[in-house]
Amino acid sequence: MTPETLFAAIDATWPAAAKRAVGPWVLRHGAGGGKRVSAATAQALPQRADIAAAEAEMGQYGQDPLFMIRPEDAELDQMLAARGYHVLDPTNVYxxxxxxxxxxxxxxxxxxxxxxxxxxxxxxxxxxxxxxxxxxxxxxxxxxxxxxxxxxxxxxxxxxxxxxxxxxxxxxxxxxxxxxxxxxxxxxxxxxxxxxxxxxxxxxxxxxxxxxxxxxxxxxxxxxxxxxxxxxxxxxxxxx
Structure with missing residues (x-):
């Protein structure tokens, strides 16, 4: 069972109210349903302008800027840390x-x-x-x-x-x-x-x-x- 398969199952079994691909992102509208259905995930390594665009999009939903960081997102993790983002809820997938x-x-x-x-x-x-x-x-x-x-x-x-x-x-x-x-x-x-x-x-x-x-x-x-x-x-x- 690969991590990619598990993350797909997480997305499917706890679904956001809406989600769409924008540039390198999958952006989610959580409708108050919590972090998992509100967090953006990266499909490719974003640039600074891409992060700003995601922040603006989440603001339109009335959501704080929030990104899910998986093991393959180490560079994005560093980029967000440099922008003042803090770590929230380290989680194990069993x-x-x-x-x-x-x-x-x-x-x-x-x-x-x-x-x-x-x-x-x-x-x-x-x-x-x-x-x-x-x-x-x-x-x-x-x-x-x-x-x-x-x-x-x-x-x-x-x-x-x-x-x-x-x-x-x-x-x-x-x-x-x-x-x-x-x-x-x-x-x-x-x-x-x-x-x-x-x-x-x-x-x-x-x-x-x-x-x-x-x-x-x-x-x-x-x-x-x-x-x-x-x-x-x-x-x-x-x-x-």
């Missing part, structure tokens, strides 16, 4: 074969694959800062499901999964604070894997900021491997 997470059945009444989301799922996501704009991102995705977790006979967490070709990307994993450190997230990921397997996926992937030590430890313990990394370069202008 992937593993679906079969690695379907070796154990999910216990009964522990995790349910549901779409459209139930009100309780929206409430759980809202507690983690995942509001209507990000729900709109989910609605734009193609083949998808929500996952509702229960533990101790109570709602415990929610997540979103979507397919791109043979990859299932899991996004918006949110476990309620009182239900954490009890293995709930493991069952969420396993439920996503069984759903993915049923729909023909061979691999399952998830994103995790490097600062989230608990989640990184979880994904490593489940057999996920880091297959890519990225961070953002951001400069405050108008408020994203």
């Amino acid at each position: 992937c593993t074969p679906v079969a690695r997470l379907t070796d154990k059945p999910v216990p009964r009444v522990t995790a349910f694959c549901i779409w459209e989301p139930l009100a309780i799922m929206e409430e759980i996501w809202a507690q983690g800062g995942i509001g209507p704009e990000r729900l709109a991102v989910m609605a734009r995705a193609g083949a998808k499901t929500g996952i509702l977790a229960r533990w101790n006979e109570k709602p415990a967490g929610a997540a979103f999964a979507s397919l791109h070709e043979t990859i299932c990307m899991v996004h918006a994993v949110e476990i309620l604070p009182e239900q954490r450190r009890q293995g709930v997230a493991q069952w969420v990921m396993r439920a996503a894997a069984f759903w993915a397997q049923k729909h023909g996926a061979t691999h399952i992937a998830v994103l995790c900021t490097q600062a989230n030590t608990a989640a990184n430890a979880l994904y490593s313990s489940l057999g996920f491997e880091i297959v890519g990394q990225y961070h953002y370069r951001h400069k405050t202008a108008q408020g994203i």
